[in-house]
Amino acid sequence: MAVPADFGPMSAEEPEDRSTAFAAASVPDNYQRLLAPVIFEPWARVLVDAVGVKSSDRVLDVASGTGVVARLAARYTGPRGRVVASDASGPMLSHSARQPLPVQSAPIEFIEALATELPLPTESFDVVLCQQGLQFFSDRVDAVREMLRVLRAGGVVGAAVWAANYRSEPFDDYAEALDDAGLEPPFPQAFDRASFKMSAQDVRALFKEAGVSAPEVSVVEQTIVWPDSETACAGILGTPFGPMLEALSPADREAVEADLARRFAPDADGAPIKRIAAAVIVRAVKPATR
Ligand SMILES: C[S@@+](CC[C@H](N)C(=O)[O-])C[C@H]1O[C@@H](n2cnc3c(N)ncnc32)[C@H](O)[C@@H]1O
Numbered sequence: 013m014a015v016p017a018d019f020g021p022m023s024a025e026e027p028e029d030r031s032t033a034f035a036a037a038s039v040p041d042n043y044q045r046l047l048a049p050v051i052f053e054p055w056a057r058v059l060v061d062a063v064g065v066k067s068s069d070r071v072l073d074v075a076s077g078t079g080v081v082a083r084l085a086a087r088y089t090g091p092r093g094r095v096v097a098s099d100a101s102g103p104m105l106s107h108s109a110r111q112p113l114p115v116q117s118a119p120i121e122f123i124e125a126l127a128t129e130l131p132l133p134t135e136s137f138d139v140v141l142c143q144q145g146l147q148f149f150s151d152r153v154d155a156v157r158e159m160l161r162v163l164r165a166g167g168v169v170g171a172a173v174w175a176a177n178y179r180s181e182p183f184d185d186y187a188e189a190l191d192d193a194g195l196e197p198p199f200p201q202a203f204d205r206a207s208f209k210m211s212a213q214d215v216r217a218l219f220k221e222a223g224v225s226a227p228e229v230s231v232v233e234q235t236i237v238w239p240d241s242e243t244a245c246a247g248i249l250g251t252p253f254g255p256m257l258e259a260l261s262p263a264d265r266e267a268v269e270a271d272l273a274r275r276f277a278p279d280a281d282g283a284p285i286k287r288i289a290a291a292v293i294v295r296a297v298k299p300a301t302r
Contacts, residue, residue, distance in 0.1 A: 029199050029200065030150075030199060031100050031126065031148055031150060032101075032199075033198075033202075033252035034100075035101050035102070035103060036103070036255040038249065038254055039103065039104070039249075039250060039251070039252065039255065040077075040106070040107035041107060042249035042254055043077065044078040044080075044107060046243065046247045047251070048080050050236055050238055050243070050247070051182075051236055051247075051289070052077075052080045052143065053080050054234060055143060055144075055172060055234065055289075055291060056080045056081045056084045056143060057084065059141060059143050059172045060081065060084050060085055060088060060141070062170060062230075062293050062295055063141060064168070065088040065139055067089060067090045068089060068090065068093050069089045069093050069138040070089075070093065070094040071085040071089055071094070071095045071118075071138065071140075071141065072096045072098065072132065072137045072141070072159075072162060073085060073095065073097045073140075073141045073142070074098055074099075074130070074140060074145055074159060075100070075127055075142055075143075075145025075149075076097035076104075076105070076108060077104045078111070079105075079107075079120065080143070081141050081143045082095050082096075082108065083111065085118075085139070085141060086113060086117035086119070086120055087113075087117050089117075089118045090116055090117070090118065091116055091117065091118055092118070093118035095117075095120045096120070096122075097120050097123070098124070098130060100124070100125070102124050105122045105123075105124055109122055127142070127145060127149050127158060127159075128149065128150070128155050128158055129158070130162055132162045133162070135162070135163065135164045136164070137162050137163050137167060138163075138164060138167045138168070139167060139168050139170070140159040140163050140167070140168075140169045141170050142159065142171040142172075143172045144172060144174065145171070146171055146173045146210065146215075147173055147174065147209065147210070152218055156169070156171075156218060156219060156222035160222060160223055160224070163298045164298070165298055165299070165300045166300060167297070168295060168297055168298070169219075169294070169295075169296045170293070170295050171293075171294050172291045172292065172293050172294075173209065173210045174209045174210075174290070174291055174292075175209060175212075175231050175291055176209040176210055176211040176214065177209075177211065178288075178289070180205060180208060180289070181287040181289040182236070182244055182248075182276070183208070184205050185272065185275045186247070186248040186253050187202065187203045187205055188203075188205075188275075189268050189271040189272050190203065190253060190256070190257070193264060193267055193271065198252060198253065198255075211292070212230070212292050215294050216294075223299070224296040224297070224298070224299065227295070227296040228295045229293070231290055231291070231293075232290065232291055232293050233290045234288075234289055234291075235288055235289075236287045237284050237285070237286050238276070238284060238285040239284055240278065240284070241273060241276045241277060241285060244276035244285050245269065245273055245275075245276050257269075
């Protein structure tokens with residue numbers, strides 16, 4: 013697989029908004045190392061199984077990040093399939109392109125693009141997936157319409173977003189620890205945790221507004237298991253809060269890390285740390301006449 017050379021620049025600056033929240037240089041490696049194995053890879057299996065990716069399918073993974081869903085889909089489609097990974101962040105895509113593919117996978121193509129402006133032909137995919145991307149899009153309806161545009165009639169969109177009325181594990185703790193320390197959010201509403209979650213009703217309404225009359229929507233719970241407290245705390249470095257934490261004064265950073273250590277303190281018996289997380293999963297078939 014060719015590694016694309018020229019994705020957008022890495023940034024050490026604070027992001028302007030949610031769509032650029034993953035542009036910093038340090039985020040992709042920490043995301044893939046600290047968050048993907050514990051959180052995003054187990055959830056990817058839930059999404060891909062719920063949607064049903066088949067051998068030889070043409071699959072688009074929107075807001076693909078470091079490629080957790082794209083690589084799983086590539087294994088399901090097999091070498092005769094086609095998988096395209098799109099994301100607004102060049103650094104996330106570059107990291108993804110360096111990851112080895114499972115054997116007997118489709119090759120993965122990479123496209124740096126906003127979810128609302130996919131430079132892809134109409135009706136060119138059988139399946140479009142989007143795991144934990146919707147909450148970052150400036151216009152969610154336009155993004156879902158764009159996913160439907162590139163999908164063939166009868167094709168399936170599958171998306172997952174953290175569920176409203178649940179703690180978003182471990183991300184709520186990360187934001188609260190920074191907020192409680194009196195720090196400024198790195199981009200507008202970065203500490204507004206409710207704005208990163210959706211209810212089943214929100215998701216159903218979103219897909220209906222985008223043109224799907226009967227999306228299948230469910231709330232799925234899953235237990236997250238960290239091997240130890242340190243891994244749970246260090247996950248913050250793989251979020252858009254990572255660069256902010258790394259730029260703090262030693263005293264401020266120590267205070268935030270001490271707060272996180274309290275939040276993810278191990279039990280007296282030293283058992284692995286477990287938390288229940290919940291996501292809204294939607295599976296929507298593109299109507300034949302749109
Ligand atoms: C939480 S990560 C999810 C990554 C991946 N889907 C996964 O499950 O591991 C969110 C991703 O959304 C991307 N993103 C944010 N806003 C975007 C936009 N407007 N268009 C495309 N991608 C966007 C970010 O760059 C980031 O890679």
